[in-house]
Amino acid sequence: RAEELNVAVAANFFATLQKLAPKFEQASGNKLLLSSGSSGQFYTQIREGAPFDVLLSADSDRPKQLEAEGLGLAGSRFTYAIGTLVLWSPKPDVVDRDGKVLRGGAFHMIGIADPRNAPYGTAAQQVLTALGLWQQLNQDKKLAVGENINQAWQFAATGNVDMAFVALSQVSDRNAISGSYWLPPQALYTPLQQDAVILTRTSKRALAETFLKWLRADPQAIAGIKAAGYHIAE
Amino acid sequence: MSLALDIAWSRADFLLQVECEMPSRGITALFGRSGSGKTTVLRCIAGLERVARASVRFNGEVWQDQRRFLPTHRRPLGYVFQESSLFAHLNVRGNLEYGLRRVPAAQRRIGFDQAVRYMGLESLLKHRSDQLSGGQRQRVAIARALLTSPQLLLMDEPLSSLDLASRREILPHLERLRDELSIPIIYVSHEIGEVMRIADHIALLEAGRVRAFGSIHEMLTRPDLPLAHLEEAGSIFDGVIAEHDPRYHLSYVDTAAGRLAISLRAAPVGQPVRVRIDARDVSLALEPPEHTSITNILPGRVMDVTDDRDPAQRLVRIDVGGRPLLARITQRSVVQLAIAPGLALYAQVKSVALMD
Amino acid sequence: MSLALDIAWSRADFLLQVECEMPSRGITALFGRSGSGKTTVLRCIAGLERVARASVRFNGEVWQDQRRFLPTHRRPLGYVFQESSLFAHLNVRGNLEYGLRRVPAAQRRIGFDQAVRYMGLESLLKHRSDQLSGGQRQRVAIARALLTSPQLLLMDEPLSSLDLASRREILPHLERLRDELSIPIIYVSHEIGEVMRIADHIALLEAGRVRAFGSIHEMLTRPDLPLAHLEEAGSIFDGVIAEHDPRYHLSYVDTAAGRLAISLRAAPVGQPVRVRIDARDVSLALEPPEHTSITNILPGRVMDVTDDRDPAQRLVRIDVGGRPLLARITQRSVVQLAIAPGLALYAQVKSVALMD
């Protein structure tokens, strides 16, 4: 008899997992119910008894915290994907390969995700701080802040900002990137580890474990994650 | 059997103080000037104003006193409002049926078709209320109130927006309600003619107080009240039909004052009736007049002569067969004919009106 | 100088067809039964109904015809509605000032205080409209219309919610408007007494058509119209004040019919006045009556005798000095006195009312 697994998935990974889900469902004969949302929202909801079995977070802090509070199953946590930050514009020749455009100041606005809630926003802030630009850009009100990385992308895609710090996964289509972009050095920001954890209250622990094992080890899954623009932890 | 009111209420700069026991049969007219409190009294009777210091008893039943308050919908009354009051979301039929449906069939004493006929609404049943003329609206409101078969009917100037002909058609039906169904009616009106025609009692309201209350006979001829000084003042006589004269289309009524001729009536000889004689229709002569078109000539004796509001006129009360007859004549005639209490003379009555 | 109407309009099951030229001076009464279309005519004159096939001309100015339509607010008229129509968001003073403020000061011909005094509203200025009695509301509405100093006043049963005393107070003011400010008034009323008192012309409306239109003299005595058959039917005479008799509080008026006594009036000798004689106040005698309280006795000759609505009564038209006088007497008297055209006799007039 087919079972249903409730998976809470961070919004930035939702589209990727949607593509992978049929493959898992075919392989296991079970169904995945995907709920997308922000990590903060999921954390709150899980504390309030949300009926999720598995959380695929956009960061590593929330899963750790859940594990510490006994809401996440001890030992089930692992990094399923590592994100890459990219400064991107849908137009060619806006962003140079070294990110000098940031210093030039010849732009109207930059889009980022909210550093307080979104890991990619935090990373963008770290990059800009390292470049010594954070304060100035803030003062000049040149930062358009989206709720999450998707909104930052939308700001840029609709042309309302000149460029935006987004996730590589959003702009790469089979490793090709349209428009112009800059990949900030990994050293400028803490790695964007996205962790998964099984939730203690699940009644489908076996299925949850099967799913996470599949996500971690199945070649199809790994290929799909990579194709979406993520790294995999070695 | 009475409607006993005891109301003390002050609202803004208007003070209502009514203590009065009205008979719960026949038609009692509430008569008074604009702003004297007529509508307010009706609203208190109906329980539409929550007045703390008021008591209302109807036929021994307490509708309201210090401790009790029977809500409006449990008082078996009908109310015709002064302003138009049709439900805008219902057509004429819907308005009429609204009250009818809420009265148990066993208690209904007047039928739908009957009320529609009384008020001449046959062709209007499907009209919306904003498609009616002012008078038509008022007729619907009266029919609607009748259809609740009330034990007491409160009518606030129900006919003031109607032409004389419509009035003439409706008044007999109201009188029939009073007589056949013996529904008592409290009737607000500022038209003394209407009041004289149908009222049995009059409550005279002045600035929130009952200045006087009594039977219509008494009230109309009391020289201390304004009623006797109205242009339409007059007196009322009770009698019986004595004889019919189909040749001249006349009927004769025997009263304490003598035999009076009225327009021919289809009423059996012996039936008690009431006639009205307007003070302005009475002229006086010292000798029995001859060769005059005046039909009714009553010998009598002067009781008193009082001033009228118009200084050119005098009100003369004449004892005709023991009943007061009011005559309004000029001061000059009083002087020329030397009219004084005790003088024997002839009252010539130009016209006598039968009251139903 | 006239108000020319030509309206053809069918609405639901009511058809209005009015073609009529009313003089734009004096008071024209629109008289007719409930539902005959009186309110609708007024609304068309005021431009409140957009009727395609209508033309309205006032004093030569086109208010409305096939091509033009002057909107209501640009027609210099005042309108007193049949139902109460006070603005609920303004108190009495605010209501009165609403129209006043919109009339340029140079065009104002009646002042705030004057209108308030005419209508007896001094103590009510701060009241909200739901704190007024029905009659008080109507008085405010009249004052409000007057304060726009209209060139034409449309009044839809303005006094029907008022008691006689209030009416008596207001009517002279309306007459003054007509005379001193020469504001023509179209006056809807179903009360013939009111109409006789103030109207100069009558338009008789029946089921949406003008059955007859003419001066009040003519209309009242035409035996083919229902007006002569009303209980209040009568005739009207023009004359001048001839003499005053302060002793008896009488004034004498010389008319074509002879000298008539009326109540004393504070009017100079020689002033033209109009008096009304009700048909029911006239009795007939073959010999000059003596020793009677009747003051006015007019010799005359019978013109014609017609049936009245009441079969017991006859309407006798008598030529007194070349003018028709209407007398209503019983059929029996007609027979007993052998009254027939050509007979010389004496009309005894019980009372004569001055109509100023």
Next chain:
Amino acid sequence: MIASFYSPDDLVALWISLKLAAVTVALLLLLCTPLAWWLATTRSRLRVLGEAMAALPLVLPPTVLGFYLLLFLGPYGWGGRLMHHLGLQPLSFSFGGLVIGSMLYSMPFVIQPLQAAFHAVGTRALEVAATLRARPWDRFFTVAVPLARRGFITGSVLAFAHTLGEFGVVLMLGGNIPGRTQTASIVIFNHVEALDYSGAQRLSITLLVACFILLLIVYSANRSRAEVAAVA
């Protein structure tokens, strides 16, 4: 054809949205009618307080409102513990919870038009009904309600549309669970988040057109009857 145009998730979500909006409006009418009536007719000084309170649910951002509701209805909140005592499941993450959240969020849009409409009915029509023997309930339903019809329509339309478009409260309180608490507005949001703009557009237009037709029907039905005053 439908199946090829919409994904099964879309269809389920549309159904949940419609059900949610319908249930919410129905319950709100039940709940708000007496409240609005009280507000419109009382002379108590509490009225002003009540009127002010009735608008407050709007002031908080929907997600925040959802958050507080989640705390309240969750297993540690009063509401959740009450449900537990009654032997029932907590309402968070269930359709019932969505209904509660949507009701709270759309309540002002029902109360205010109803109150205004009841106020406009005035007292005269009800007095007339009382003299025609109608008991308080009777006259409420046969006079006040029909005369306040426009208020009911306005309130229902606003609440229905607002619940369809509602998103913050539903997301927070319902947890976006497909087939249970995932409404069409969340699916649209998901499509946008997943950069699937054609999917978002498809569903948006569906919602808009469906709603538009519904409103056309409601307003056309209303158009036929037009009255002005309560008594005439």
Next chain:
Amino acid sequence: MIASFYSPDDLVALWISLKLAAVTVALLLLLCTPLAWWLATTRSRLRVLGEAMAALPLVLPPTVLGFYLLLFLGPYGWGGRLMHHLGLQPLSFSFGGLVIGSMLYSMPFVIQPLQAAFHAVGTRALEVAATLRARPWDRFFTVAVPLARRGFITGSVLAFAHTLGEFGVVLMLGGNIPGRTQTASIVIFNHVEALDYSGAQRLSITLLVACFILLLIVYSANRSRAEVAAVA
């Protein structure tokens, strides 16, 4: 004291929220009054269409509405290109853009109560005004508007509160720029997302209390005058 209780960001955001709500309500009243009047008085068949359209902005989730607005106002959208032709700055991420978004989102809450109120005024009062020489505009402002007062209050209150709590459109269209487009509702949302519950609570309660007091004032002022029918 205030400075120690609220962060400077909080205070600025509160100020922006209030300003946004006030400007939105003011502009909406200007825009919706003629629209609502037309809807209430026309006999055109277009009326039903207009009524249905007026409720549609509610049906879309706010973030989605914000997204479409962003498309429209961006350099590739009509609105953006129009601004460019006029030599003006684009409206996205500006206070002006927020105002447009909030207006669109709250419009139904102003139109509907106004329409109902104008409808209730009826024709008689306006006819009376016309016979008292008032021109159409004059009678609109001196008769229709005062008699529709409750509709204005209801509409303003709903739109004001709804704009204060609005979050999706504002976030999307405004870009959350402190001191320019960061409203109190976004700050509260951020606090909740960042699990800073005490911060969220502090600001929520501030908003609620401020709004409550404001509403109390509005309704108390309204309470003193109570009328029922347009003409009496």
